[in-house]
Amino acid sequence: MSLSATLAALVGLATRRAWLSVLLGLIITGLALTATITRLGVTTDTDLLFAETLPWRQRDMAFNKAFPQFQDLLVAVVDGASPEITEQTAIDLARNLSGDPRFQDVRRPDASPYLEANGLMFLDAKELTPLLDGTIDAQPFLGQLAADPSARGLFAALALVGIGVERGQADLTAFGKPLQAFHQALASALSGRAAPLSWQSLLAGSLSEQAGPYRFVLARPKLDYTSLEPGGDASDALRKAVSGLEFVRSGSAHVRITGAVALADEEFATVAQGAALGTVFSAALVLLWLVLAVRSWRLIVPIFATLVVGLITTTGFAALAVGRLNLVSVAFAILFVGIAVDFAIQFSVRARETIGQTHDLRAALDACARIAGPQIMVAALATAAGFLAFVPTDFSGVAELGLIAGSGMVIAFLATMLFLPAMILLCHPRAAQAETGLAWGRPIEAGLIRATPLVLGLFAIMGATGLVLLPRVTFDSDPLHTKDASTEAMRTLSDLMANPLTNPYSVDILTPNRDAANALATRLRGLSLVSDVITLSSFVPEEQKAKLALLEDASQVLGPTLAPHGPAATVIAADIRLAARSALAHLEPASRKPAGEALRPIVTDLAALLAAPDTTLLEANQALTRFLPLQLSRLRVALAAHAVTEADIPAELARDWRLPDGRVRVQALSTPAARDSVGLHAFVAQVRSVAPDAAGSAVTIVETSATITHAFASAAIGALAAIALLLLAVLRRWRDAALVLAPLLLSALMTVVIAVALPLPLNFANIIALPLLLGVGVSFNIYFVMNWRAGATSYLGTATARAVLFSALTTATAFSSLALSFHPGTGSMGKLLLISLGATLAVTLVFMPPLLRRLRPR
Secondary structure, eight states, X not given: OOHHHHHHHHHHHHHHTHHHHHHHHHHHHHHHHHHHHHHXXXXXXXXXXXXXXXXXXXXXXXXXXXXXXXXXXXXXXXXXXXXXXXXXXHHHXXXXXXXXXXXXXXXXXXXXXXXXXXXXXXXXHHHHHHHHHHHHHTHHHHHHHHHOOSHHHHHHHHHHHHHHXXXXXXXXXXXXXXXXXXXXXXXXXXXXOOOOOOXXXXXXXXXXXXXXXXXXXXXXXXXXXXXXXXXXXXXHHHHHHHHTOHHHHHTSEEEEEESHHHHHHHHHHHHHTTHHHHHHHHHHHHHXXXXXXXXXXXXXXXXXXXXXXXXXXXXXXXXXXXXXXXTTGGGHHXXXXXXXXXXXXXXXXXXXXXXXXXXXXHHHHHHHHHHHHHHHHHHHHHHHHHHHTTTTSSOHHHHHHHHHHHHHHHHHHHIIIIIHHHHHHHHOOOOOSSOSSOTTHHHHHHHHHHTHHHHHHHHHHHHHHHHHHGGGOOBOOOGGGGSOTTSHHHHHHHHXXXXXXXXXXXXXXXXXXXXXXXXXXXXXXXXXXXXXXXXXXXXXXXXXXXXXXXXXHHHHXXXXXXXXXXXXXXXXXXXXXXXXXXXXXXXXXXXTSGGGGGGHHHHHHHHHHHTSOHHHHHHHHHHHHTTHHHHHHHHHHHHTOOOOOGGGSOHHHHTTTBOTTSOEEEEEEEOGGGSSHHHHHHHHHHHHHHOTTOBSHHHHHHHHHHHHHHHHHHHHHHHHHHHHHHHXXXXXXXXXXXXXXXXXXXXXXXXXXXXXXXXXXXXXXXXXXXXXXXXXXXXXXXXXXHHHHTTOOOOTTSHHHHHHHHHHHHXXXXXXXXXXXXXXXXHHHHHHHHHHHHHHHHXXXXXXXXXXXXXXOO
């Protein structure tokens, strides 16, 4: 039995018991819906997008297992008006989150008593010497503050400064910045906007900025991967904790949230934004195209019902075959509707045309099955081949999409052959009153035929241009570029990327022991794209002997001065007023001298403070000295530093760099030159030249890029081979198969021209358009070629052209909902799909008719 006869028998079987066919279709749909509800999950775990057998994935998994504290993090990035405010906000936030059951672990990587005690020893000797000299010069001032760390003691110390200026014994040149800071603190308190004075900035000067403007709180939330936002509850808890912090409420500090969990959650929120409105708009447009295509609700209802049955059945198949949808495979629904609607439209438009010829609905459906059925089957199988070619690849996300969508094409074909005819029979459409073809297509085709050399020449030029531009098609391997840059997590990450201390592009290497780690670190520091290398030994200060000598000398001078005294008497407003009056008595005459010019603003402030209410005096006391005791304590601890070795590094800090089995982690940070795709690949290549087993974020980006491009290259070759074999099996002639494949390649080259001209680089999201181009291109071209084989000499005025046009419009509508997405990756995918669809339609409707007319079928 021939293929046409077989398909006609299949349609006849469905139409002889139309109610039973529809009922069986609905039962299958109900079972698929049950499987979907009970067995289909959704995972947002990006690690599952790539096969675990890949060498780089195995290294990545091994590193993640060794250092789980770095995985699945919410990162709170804190910055404030002063280092102390930033620090205190981070302390308060970590304390508030520590007992929350929604978090597995909360810690502050930049806060350690060990680092605080040895902080001065991590400075270069050239930086340490002037810092200690300046601190020693301020000994009398510090002594007064150590004895009474309040506004009362500060004003007493300022009085000593005034006395020194009056006697010509004080040089205020080095104290300009502290005096200006005192003035600003007093002026703010007098204006009712008291802000704590930064004693760390006063005592350490510019060295206080070496740690950077940020402090971090790392929280590992308990994730729910069945939710589109696995860390949603934890993020809400974090934001609630942030809103209650003192300095956040006052506006002196800001806390922003980033990290892998926040980035993933925001990405899904961006994808979902406007999705409902876009879906409704797309559905309305699809309905409009169907009305214009078939002009009868008696055909629109069967088409819609067939799409619903096919989509739900495909989803049920996904539940049974895969079990869960990932970030990529979740797009199968839009792709199914966009492509499967073509089969239903082709069958329905041809059926409506045949009804007018036979005036017998059953005979019309039989004829439609014989004529259009083989074309639809070839289109469905070719599209399925384009998807299924991805199944053997290591890009698991697209492999699962290929399995679901490829199987969905087969399901769509079966629904078109079995369910759709039964529905059409039950709805009983009438013969078309108007022409089923495209009347305006005939004069256009006549013009194309007259200009055949010009048309074929122009398309040849486009194809040649595409070949020339093919090497200029770029692939953006940075997954961050497919995310919405306006979200909080992405803006925060961008700020961190601009800071060398917080650059997220790094490489991690596990070495057997400390000596191997140190040897590797030395080699890595010699690489041009490596800005810094950190390992366990980095937490042991260098040149300790010379630095300890400097600290010991300073401690001998400052030790007695900074020694803690007994608790100072409680400060009351009257004490502050008395101290201010005493200080003013000495500062006012001193400020008249040229050497005391810097004291004049403070004199004005003290005079105003004497006239202020008691509450203002107490607020000024709080602003001036809130962080003073803490800073004096840190100074005492830092001056008492002693020699340390790796054995002194606390376990919590060492665990980030050394494993219990003795292996040591080495981390290489990139220079700014490695921030773009080319630089990042070069950075990873340099590091791998000395450490082939490297892992880390930079390696992951480079390897995922290679995995994806290799997967799509091999899948494209496999898809083309499968489609070519399929066409040869059905068409039986090389030339006829080439007539389908050549326009397909031409439309691909036209897509290249447009993508390079825009420009629209390929990325992790939009590269999925390539297999769709193969499927859609084959679907459109096969209809014309098979009509040509049957002896057709006219194409654009036919029902086939009408079906192709409105199929393209419905497909474009489905894809446009992606192109209008707020998510950059999804939007770029929709744009490339529309471009490839437009190129395919242009080739089918403009290039194919004159080409087929020029050739003669055998």
